[in-house]
Amino acid sequence: MQLVVARIGRAHGIKGEVTVEVRTDEPELRLAPGAVLATDPPSAGPLTIATGRVHSGRLLLRFEGVSDRNGAEALRNTLLIAEIDPEELPEGEDEYYDHQLIDLDVVTEDGTEVGRITEISHLPSQDLFIVERPDGSEVMIPFVEEIVTDIDLAEQKAVITPPPGLIDDRAVIDSTRDAAEDSADSADSAEEES
Numbered sequence: 001m002q003l004v005v006a007r008i009g010r011a012h013g014i015k016g017e018v019t020v021e022v023r024t025d026e027p028e029l030r031l032a033p034g035a036v037l038a039t040d041p042p043s044a045g046p047l048t049i050a051t052g053r054v055h056s057g058r059l060l061l062r063f064e065g066v067s068d069r070n071g072a073e074a075l076r077n078t079l080l081i082a083e084i085d086p087e088e089l090p091e092g093e094d095e096y097y098d099h100q101l102i103d104l105d106v107v108t109e110d111g112t113e114v115g116r117i118t119e120i121s122h123l124p125s126q127d128l129f130i131v132e133r134p135d136g137s138e139v140m141i142p143f144v145e146e147i148v149t150d151i152d153l154a155e156q157k158a159v160i161t162p163p164p165g166l167i168d169d170r171a172v173i174d175s176t177r178d179a180a181e182d183s184a185d186s187a188d189s190a191e192e193e194s
Contacts, residue, residue: 001099002081002082002083002084003024003030003081003082003083003084003098004040004080004081005023005024005027005030005031005037005080005081005082006023006024006030006031006061006079006080007021007023007078007079008020008061008075008076008077008078008079008080009021009076010073010076011073012055012060012072013069014069015062015068016063016066016067016069016071016072017060017061017072018063018072018075018076019058019059019060020059020060023122024082025095027059030082031049031052032049033049033050033052034049035048035082037049038080038082039078039080044074044078045078047063047064047066047075047080048064048065049061049062049064050062050064063075084097094151096153101117101129101151101158102117102118102119102120103117103156104116104151104156104157104158105156105157105158106131106141106158107158107159107160108159108161108162109159109160109161113134114133114141114160114167115131115133115134115139116131116132117131117158118130118132118138120143121140126142127143128142128143129141129143129158139166141160141162141166146161147162147163147166149161
């Protein structure tokens with residue numbers, strides 16, 4: 001099974017290093033020197049990592065055969081793909097690979113069906129489940145502990161406790177402006193009656 005582990009960013013310096021946007025919770029394992037990675041587009045690879053280091057909070061990689069800025073810049077936006085055993089599980093207890101979460105049924109704690117996970121969106125601040133509802137619409141559910149309370153791979157389901165308004169229209173919006181408008185309307189009505 002193939003797993004996207006990083007996206008190559010811009011060139012760094014003149015010796016062939018590139019910045020990478022890490023897309024794995026195990027960069028020390030997947031992006032270590034000597035790792036051979038497939039690429040998307042396939043014509044860019046496979047690439048073998050020669051060196052890796054952290055500079056100003058960003059991971060920098062250099063690949064075998066890429067020794068200058070032009071070569072590094074030519075790799076920009078290339079996805080790095082690792083081959084993993086489908087039975088392999090992440091090291092952390094509450095960590096999952098995307099392929100383990102895709103197609104899970106999403107239900108609320110009382111068993112109400114919400115839909116099925118069709119995609120995982122990895123954002124800088126958090127991950128989102130893209131859930132297709134039975135009517136074909138989509139809802140985005142933040143993959144955070146407060147909302148996703150349980151992932152049961154054996155039962156193929158994710159249990160959520162959604163706040164009001166996340167999956168339905170139960171949100172109650174209290175606005176001082178609405179209250180002020182209601183007061184003004186009541187005052188106008190009272191003046192018209194007098």
